[in-house]
Amino acid sequence: MKVLLINGSPRPNGNTAAALQETEMVFRQEGVSTEMIHVGHQAIRGCIGCGGCVKAGRCVFDDLVNETAPKFEACDGLVVGSPVYYASANATLVAFLTRLFYSTGFDKTMKVGAAVVAARRGGLSATFDELNKFFTISGMPIASGQYWNSVHGRAPGEAVQDEEGMQSMRTLARNMTFLMRGVALAREKYGLPERESPVRTNFIR
Numbered sequence: 001m002k003v004l005l006i007n008g009s010p011r012p013n014g015n016t017a018a019a020l021q022e023t024e025m026v027f028r029q030e031g032v033s034t035e036m037i038h039v040g041h042q043a044i045r046g047c048i049g050c051g052g053c054v055k056a057g058r059c060v061f062d063d064l065v066n067e068t069a070p071k072f073e074a075c076d077g078l079v080v081g082s083p084v085y086y087a088s089a090n091a092t093l094v095a096f097l098t099r100l101f102y103s104t105g106f107d108k109t110m111k112v113g114a115a116v117v118a119a120r121r122g123g124l125s126a127t128f129d130e131l132n133k134f135f136t137i138s139g140m141p142i143a144s145g146q147y148w149n150s151v152h153g154r155a156p157g158e159a160v161q162d163e164e165g166m167q168s169m170r171t172l173a174r175n176m177t178f179l180m181r182g183v184a185l186a187r188e189k190y191g192l193p194e195r196e197s198p199v200r201t202n203f204i205r
């Protein structure tokens, strides 16, 4: 069982990282292997809607997005962490996720997703909702914890003092492990749900 963790903060030792590391500790205790990828400090451009990925099965910009794609395909669960910037996810992370999800044609159904967010004070649940939408358009069930997965802190490392936040991260990781195991058993017993070929109407015809 494998979990891929994406840190959208430009600070590899910041508060988002602290939250993700708390989940990582539990995943390891549970025998789940982990890999964390830091994207927030990298120059990752946004999607230009060229459609090149539809033919090629990969993004035309050959960067960390294409490097991450096979790891995403191989994982059972994806945890995405972001600092809150103006009540939204970090823009670099959004560029990364948009291109990663759009350019990869593999079936993401029943890979378990979870979002975690870090902020000094406000915009946490808006950012949490924003990130969860990548999962819910992709057939990915969402693992949840004991609160909306968030930690508070401003300077790097402050979030470690947010005891409730840190506990939420541990609960999330335990729940996510349970869900991934449940999905694995169900997949073995029943197979993945049948998929219809998609209907796309654009609301005009």
Ligand SMILES: Cc1cc2nc3c(=O)[nH]c(=O)nc-3n(C[C@H](O)[C@H](O)[C@H](O)COP(=O)(O)O)c2cc1C
Residues within 6 Å of the ligand: 009, 010, 011, 013, 014, 015, 016, 017, 082, 083, 084, 085, 086, 087, 088, 118, 119, 120, 121, 122, 123, 152, 153, 154, 155, 156, 157
């Ligand atoms: C450009 C920018 C915008 C920010 N916007 C918000 C915000 O809307 N709400 C908030 O509570 N904190 C905001 N912050 C503070 C960060 O969310 C906070 O310091 C967080 O812990 C950073 O996480 P990190 O250490 O993982 O980078 C902002 C910080 C920056 C640099």
